[in-house]
Amino acid sequence: MAFVTVANVNELPDLGRIIAKVDGVWVAVFRVGDYYYAIEDQCTHDGESLAETGTLLDADTDNPRVECDRHGATFELKTGKPTFPAVVPVARYPVRIEGDEIQVNVQEPLQTQ
Numbered sequence: 653m654a655f656v657t658v659a660n661v662n663e664l665p666d667l668g669r670i671i672a673k674v675d676g677v678w679v680a681v682f683r684v685g686d687y688y689y690a691i692e693d694q695c696t697h698d699g700e701s702l703a704e705t706g707t708l709l710d711a712d713t714d715n716p717r718v719e720c721d722r723h724g725a726t727f728e729l730k731t732g733k734p735t736f737p738a739v740v741p742v743a744r745y746p747v748r749i750e751g752d753e754i755q756v757n758v759q760e761p762l763q764t765q
């Protein structure tokens with residue numbers, strides 16, 4: 653497993669997001685409470701950056717989503733599942749906290765459920 657440090661936990665407040673390039677892949681990492689989610693930072697509809705312009709939705713539920721600012725597709729952070737106009741799930745990656753470092757592994761994407 654090739655986990656790469658993308659940030660310190662202090663750099664990512666609750667309901668925040670960061671963008672990092674990991675092994676050539678732009679990754680968006682969202683924090684919702686004590687949970688961290690890493691997805692490819694590219695809307696599968698037409699390539700918009702989800703971390704730069706996306707809106708976090710349903711953060712007070714167990715199914716937070718990010719809404720693409722461009723045409724309104726949403727993606728579940730837990731599963732990557734999209735809504736129209738996107739039809740392809742966004743890639744998701746394992747995240748772990750090692751000490752105070754947030755680490756992401758893009759070598760082994762998580763399977764969409």
Ligand code: FES
Pocket residue numbers: 695696697698699700720721722723724725737738
């Ligand atoms: S580019 Fe994201 S919904 Fe179109």
